Amino acid sequence: MKQVKPVRLAYLFPREMSTYGDRGNVICLMKRMEWRGIRCELLEFNPGDRLPKDIDLIFMGGGQDSGQRVIEESLKTLGPWLKDEVAAGTPGLMICGAYQLLGEYFETQSGDRLDGIGIFDAYTVAGKDRLIGNIRIKSEIFGDLIGFENHSGQTFLNQLHQALGMVRSGFGNNMGDSTEGIVSQHFIGTYLHGPLLPKNPNVADWLIAKAIGRTITELVHLPDQFIAQARSIASGRPQ
Amino acid sequence: MRLKSRVGILGGYAASTMMRLLGRRSTALPGYVAERFDPEALQQIMRQRNYQTRIVVTGTNGKTTTTHILKTILETEGLKVVSNSSGSNLSRGILTSLIHDRRQGDGVVLLLEVDEASMPVVCKAVRPTQAIVLNLFRDQLDRYGEVTTTQSYISRALKNLPTQLILNADDPWTAMLGEMCDTDDVVYFGLDNKQWKALDHDWAADLPVSPKTGAGIIYSHRYFGHLGVYKASDGSYVRPKLDLAIKEISKSTHDQTEITYSMLKKQQKLITHLSGIYNAYNVAAALLTSVEINISQKVAVEGIEKARAAFGRQETISAYGIDYQFYLIKNPTGFNQVIQEVCLDVTDTRPIVFAINDNFADGRDVSWLWDSAIEDIQTTGICIASGVRAYDMALRLQYAGIACEVIPNISQAIARAAELSIDNRIRVLPTYTALLEIRKKLALKLEHQQ
Numbered sequence: 001m002k003q004v005k006p007v008r009l010a011y012l013f014p015r016e017m018s019t020y021g022d023r024g025n026v027i028c029l030m031k032r033m034e035w036r037g038i039r040c041e042l043l044e045f046n047p048g049d050r051l052p053k054d055i056d057l058i059f060m061g062g063g064q065d066s067g068q069r070v071i072e073e074s075l076k077t078l079g080p081w082l083k084d085e086v087a088a089g090t091p092g093l094m095i096c097g098a099y100q101l102l103g104e105y106f107e108t109q110s111g112d113r114l115d116g117i118g119i120f121d122a123y124t125v126a127g128k129d130r131l132i133g134n135i136r137i138k139s140e141i142f143g144d145l146i147g148f149e150n151h152s153g154q155t156f157l158n159q160l161h162q163a164l165g166m167v168r169s170g171f172g173n174n175m176g177d178s179t180e181g182i183v184s185q186h187f188i189g190t191y192l193h194g195p196l197l198p199k200n201p202n203v204a205d206w207l208i209a210k211a212i213g214r215t216i217t218e219l220v221h222l223p224d225q226f227i228a229q230a231r232s233i234a235s236g237r238p239q
Numbered sequence: 240m241r242l243k244s245r246v247g248i249l250g251g252y253a254a255s256t257m258m259r260l261l262g263r264r265s266t267a268l269p270g271y272v273a274e275r276f277d278p279e280a281l282q283q284i285m286r287q288r289n290y291q292t293r294i295v296v297t298g299t300n301g302k303t304t305t306t307h308i309l310k311t312i313l314e315t316e317g318l319k320v321v322s323n324s325s326g327s328n329l330s331r332g333i334l335t336s337l338i339h340d341r342r343q344g345d346g347v348v349l350l351l352e353v354d355e356a357s358m359p360v361v362c363k364a365v366r367p368t369q370a371i372v373l374n375l376f377r378d379q380l381d382r383y384g385e386v387t388t389t390q391s392y393i394s395r396a397l398k399n400l401p402t403q404l405i406l407n408a409d410d411p412w413t414a415m416l417g418e419m420c421d422t423d424d425v426v427y428f429g430l431d432n433k434q435w436k437a438l439d440h441d442w443a444a445d446l447p448v449s450p451k452t453g454a455g456i457i458y459s460h461r462y463f464g465h466l467g468v469y470k471a472s473d474g475s476y477v478r479p480k481l482d483l484a485i486k487e488i489s490k491s492t493h494d495q496t497e498i499t500y501s502m503l504k505k506q507q508k509l510i511t512h513l514s515g516i517y518n519a520y521n522v523a524a525a526l527l528t529s530v531e532i533n534i535s536q537k538v539a540v541e542g543i544e545k546a547r548a549a550f551g552r553q554e555t556i557s558a559y560g561i562d563y564q565f566y567l568i569k570n571p572t573g574f575n576q577v578i579q580e581v582c583l584d585v586t587d588t589r590p591i592v593f594a595i596n597d598n599f600a601d602g603r604d605v606s607w608l609w610d611s612a613i614e615d616i617q618t619t620g621i622c623i624a625s626g627v628r629a630y631d632m633a634l635r636l637q638y639a640g641i642a643c644e645v646i647p648n649i650s651q652a653i654a655r656a657a658e659l660s661i662d663n664r665i666r667v668l669p670t671y672t673a674l675l676e677i678r679k680k681l682a683l684k685l686e687h688q689q
């Protein structure tokens with residue numbers, strides 16, 4: 001297949017929204033494209049920047065509370081653009097804080113509701129406990145996914161069937177319904193840090209395939225020599 | 240004194256004696272026993288003790304080394320030092336040190352390395368006269384939450400105490416503690432030389448905001464992580480003026496570093512066996528503190544020159560004709576500093592063993608490997624990924640384009656590195672429990688050798 005233009009990957013708020021190795025997801029996407037000879041261009045979007053154009057793939061990670069406050073305003077102006085991208089079928093991965101911010105609202109401990117972007121049909125309620133530890137989920141699309149979660153907000157899906165997967169060990173979206181994450185169009189929201197993509201390369205390949213309008217089976221196969229052991233050891237570690 | 244405290248502390252003494260009879264020296268058990276009887280045992284024991292100078296050292300990286308340098312200076316001055324230098328820096332470990340070492344009174348200084356989260360309870364009991372805060376980074380977040388949380392432990396601990404603060408001005412998270420604790424009794428140390436630059440792939444920045452307005456912090460220059468020259472975007476906060484500024488760091492011989500510093504408007508030099516920018520910060524903190532408690536610069540500089548690397552920090556152990564050089568890694572910033580220090584020379588042929596464990600004491604989360612500047616590593620020595628999470632490390636190296644062997648068993652990995660070494664020297668970058676594991680094995684080897 002001949003590639004006319006490079007895949008344009010937008011990395012939203014890399015400074016403020018990249019915690020617990022989230023940048024590893026971007027490293028993973030770029031390398032897996034490079035290894036296959038797919039040209040890729042990285043665009044880092046920071047507060048105050050102009051809206052990115054002609055984007056094929058979008059990533060945003062989790063942040064600390066202080067970081068999330070810094071990007072709040074800027075994210076609001078980004079909202080309509082993000083909605084258009086999702087509607088157009090652009091693939092994206094939203095981790096932890098990003099996942100929460102793209103929901104309907106976030107309810108703080110004092111009961112105030114902060115508006116979200118409204119892309120994911122879900123809402124988050126501040127919790128007292130921090131849900132921390134190794135997590136494994138089973139996803140219909142991707143099979144077993146492995147990661148590390150660390151969040152106090154608990155997210156509830158309005159339509160449970162949109163869940164990315166069901167928790168096998170760990171907490172997931174909340175302490176009640178065993179769901180984890182969400183998939184809406186080609187956008188994935190999830191609490192899985194770790195980072196997610198290097199240890200779950202089929203998710204990375206799914207995003208890449210969507211970005212270039214192909215199916216996963218059409219992508220060049222990569223040997224991934226360490227992945228099986230890395231996954232099996234991580235799955236056996238205590239929570 | 241309350242009965243239960245007396246029982247508690249006596250219990251602690253008893254546990255300490257018992258452990259000694261068993262031929263062991265516990266770093267935390269006696270304190271644990273005492274605290275079980277009385278949670279305020281530390282406060283109670285401090286009421287019986289009299290130390291005119293009480294110094295606490297806290298911060299993410301460099302606590303052990305800085306405490307060690309300062310201890311050497313104080314001893315050079317002829318003072319006696321009661322300290323928790325065996326390394327247990329939670330309240331029970333500190334209590335244990337006080338149970339073991341009952342010296343007090345004139346000429347005895349209390350010097351404690353304190354875990355960030357233990358600062359409130361320890362400071363309440365100790366009421367430090369000086370507190371050194373070295374830096375605050377993402378570390379073991381799976382235990383503490385966020386950097387803001389760690390910062391609040393320290394400000395809560397020191398607010399309303401008549402403690403003098405000795406702070407790192409280049410780290411906004413620590414520098415701001417001056418304002419947060421509402422005190423004027425603060426001195427600052429930092430670097431003043433823009434030749435030092437962060438690694439190309441140094442992303443280990445935890446960006447703070449202005450303590451007054453919440454505006455973002457912007458940098459005109461970055462030394463590493465979020466350390467550098469900065470101000471708030473709305474001008475509401477600027478990096479404080481330096482009372483001690485490091486001007487130059489240069490290697491004078493292979494195990495000696497010369498530091499040029501300026502203090503009290505005079506430029507001077509000192510020699511240290513601890514290399515790297517991060518140790519320059521540790522040296523600066525110890526030197527500035529010494530001067531603040533009226534030790535002459537001459538004595539302080541003499542003490543600094545005597546200090547050697549602390550447990551696992553640039554420590555070399557020789558066994559069976561091999562020099563094992565250890566560089567403890569536990570978070571992205573520490574990892575980046577080690578890379579800056581020993582992994583940038585492409586002609587360096589020493590094998591590198593990355594020994595990555597994820598036991599409780601290491602932190603269960605290994606995602607920090609991805610926040611570290613692995614892409615900057617340059618070496619002709621072979622890389623070996625080892626430890627419980629050997630394959631996670633291998634994956635990280637693979638994505639950075641660095642080939643490696645994978646040998647999860649740490650002893651086998653070390654043996655393989657020794658076999659591959661051209662000059663019988665190897666670099667070992669272990670996490671905390673991996674370091675303990677290797678040292679135990681080497682200690683056995685050394686015993687056999689004798």
